[in-house]
Amino acid sequence: MTTNRGARDSKLEQDIQDVTDPRDFLQTSLPQMMDIDTLLRCHICKDFIKIPVLTPCGHTFCSLCIREYLNRELKCPLCLAELRESMLRSEFLVNEIIESYKQARVHLLEALHKHNKSVAAQDEDFTIEIASGDNEEEASDDDIKIIETRASRPAKRVIGTVTSGGKRARQELGNSGITAMFGKSKEKAQGETASCPICNKSFSLDYLQRTHLDDCLVSMNSAVKTEYKPTSEPETKSKSPGFESHITKHTNRYLESGQNKNSARLPKLNFPSMSQSQLKQKLSSLSLPVNGNRQQMINRYNHFEMLWNSNFLDSMEPVSERDLRRKLASWEASHNNGDNIQGKSSISTMLSGKTTLSRLKDFKNDRFDRKGWIRAHRTEFQELLMEARDSLKKMKNSEQSSTSHSMNKPLLDQVIPDSKDVQLQEMQTETDQLREEPSSRI
Amino acid sequence: MASLPKRIIKETERLVSDPVPGITAQPHEDNLRYFQVTIEGPQQSPYESGVFELELFLPDDYPMEAPKVRFLTKIYHPNIDRLGRICLDVLKTNWSPALQIRTVLLSIQALLASPNPNDPLANDVAEDWIKNEEAAIEKAREWTRLYAKPK
Numbered sequence: 212m213t214t215n216r217g218a219r220d221s222k223l224e225q226d227i228q229d230v231t232d233p234r235d236f237l238q239t240s241l242p243q244m245m246d247i248d249t250l251l252r253c254h255i256c257k258d259f260i261k262i263p264v265l266t267p268c269g270h271t272f273c274s275l276c277i278r279e280y281l282n283r284e285l286k287c288p289l290c291l292a293e294l295r296e297s298m299l300r301s302e303f304l305v306n307e308i309i310e311s312y313k314q315a316r317v318h319l320l321e322a323l324h325k326h327n328k329s330v331a332a333q334d335e336d337f338t339i340e341i342a343s344g345d346n347e348e349e350a351s352d353d354d355i356k357i358i359e360t361r362a363s364r365p366a367k368r369v370i371g372t373v374t375s376g377g378k379r380a381r382q383e384l385g386n387s388g389i390t391a392m393f394g395k396s397k398e399k400a401q402g403e404t405a406s407c408p409i410c411n412k413s414f415s416l417d418y419l420q421r422t423h424l425d426d427c428l429v430s431m432n433s434a435v436k437t438e439y440k441p442t443s444e445p446e447t448k449s450k451s452p453g454f455e456s457h458i459t460k461h462t463n464r465y466l467e468s469g470q471n472k473n474s475a476r477l478p479k480l481n482f483p484s485m486s487q488s489q490l491k492q493k494l495s496s497l498s499l500p501v502n503g504n505r506q507q508m509i510n511r512y513n514h515f516e517m518l519w520n521s522n523f524l525d526s527m528e529p530v531s532e533r534d535l536r537r538k539l540a541s542w543e544a545s546h547n548n549g550d551n552i553q554g555k556s557s558i559s560t561m562l563s564g565k566t567t568l569s570r571l572k573d574f575k576n577d578r579f580d581r582k583g584w585i586r587a588h589r590t591e592f593q594e595l596l597m598e599a600r601d602s603l604k605k606m607k608n609s610e611q612s613s614t615s616h617s618m619n620k621p622l623l624d625q626v627i628p629d630s631k632d633v634q635l636q637e638m639q640t641e642t643d644q645l646r647e648e649p650s651s652r653i
Numbered sequence: 654m655a656s657l658p659k660r661i662i663k664e665t666e667r668l669v670s671d672p673v674p675g676i677t678a679q680p681h682e683d684n685l686r687y688f689q690v691t692i693e694g695p696q697q698s699p700y701e702s703g704v705f706e707l708e709l710f711l712p713d714d715y716p717m718e719a720p721k722v723r724f725l726t727k728i729y730h731p732n733i734d735r736l737g738r739i740c741l742d743v744l745k746t747n748w749s750p751a752l753q754i755r756t757v758l759l760s761i762q763a764l765l766a767s768p769n770p771n772d773p774l775a776n777d778v779a780e781d782w783i784k785n786e787e788a789a790i791e792k793a794r795e796w797t798r799l800y801a802k803p804k
Contacts, residue, residue, distance in 0.1 A: 223662075226657070393666045
């Protein structure tokens, strides 16, 4: 694999930072939150449930996760009971609970950490005694008892947990680079704090820069988009008349849910009985592309059906068909594993290989960092050039005539479809040299 | 190659920072879907005090598809064949995306504790096991001493 490891590692590190885990609460003064945090997650993707749906056996999953699984097996992943897609029901209440919890979570963790620190500062003298002492016995206490004891001597357990459970265990980790990275990920620098320019709350500097600013910007945008009651002001920085309705926005949304049930379910198709042209007809009636082989078209329909049904049957806020098609396209970009011979798609496979789709989203507009991309994937580009060179040689050998020269151009254009792109000029010059090479040899 | 899903990152983070007792799993530097695994033989089994190396690979469709696991250390067990392939329901028909690397490795450890010669993968071993269990267990112990030395 010819990955630029530096680029990959920094991206991976970012990804690890972004992943939240129920155990984030273990080191706070309220470890009981871990249970709730776990319950609100999907057992398939392990993340917070997106568009929750309920099975007849009483289990809840992300709409997309369970639909994807049901394309393979007709049973519940948790209890193995028989299950079909038509049995799934959306759960608006759970959806709103999770959405509002997700927003509160960041602040909750922050508040709990702050509480920890202030408590620790007060009782600094206790720390040594605890680290050496009795936290063994306390760890085996049940939750209720812990609450009671904390009231009388708050610092003890908290500090004991942090020093014994958290950091030490992680510092003992293995020496491999990757391993160390996974281990250290959650130890955030907690020294300096600064206040967020958007919401005015204060956070540790590291957290603010890495995560919170993005979250805050996103939640501000989505809050504007998903507003339900026309409030006097779209977003306010601090407490103001509009503030309360913002806080209860998920309640309001839940109360108003359930009207848009006008879209039809997209049916499962019986592919073996369909001819190629029927399949193409079906796809084009949904404005989907009809290129690729039969299996690719079938996969395309199946994935689109899943996106469609999840969006129009389960979601409280369905997106447009166009957005669904866009999602389908990015899914295809990451799932066509080189069984497509066309040069164009091999480029897109290569591009999608090393990045998340979110980074690729900007591929076609100006926000995409083309120079960085070229630098990061120089080796891949060079490999492609080598391949092109090889196939040119082969072609030359087989043709053995002047016609091969005229064949060269289209092949190269396939390998680099963005030939008009100015930023790829660096590549271009290399290809130009390449073009001359065979002709000079003939 | 699809990009690395959040779920795999999360599982790896957990495996490394909060490992299961007696089991280690480390992602490979070049391929984060490939893990080098060691499992300690369970106590009171013929595999006790042995350390077995395995490899684990997460296919592109994981978690919709089960991880692929194989013993690298030679082992005398009715449900594990000469190539290290493992006969275990959760790796085949009973796989569910609600399972994870952690649970799969625990199941394998449990399989070491309770061999099942009635659903064999290595037929010769299973026959030995049924004919003369004591001798078979002794042989398993010997192989553990020979091949599964702790490093």
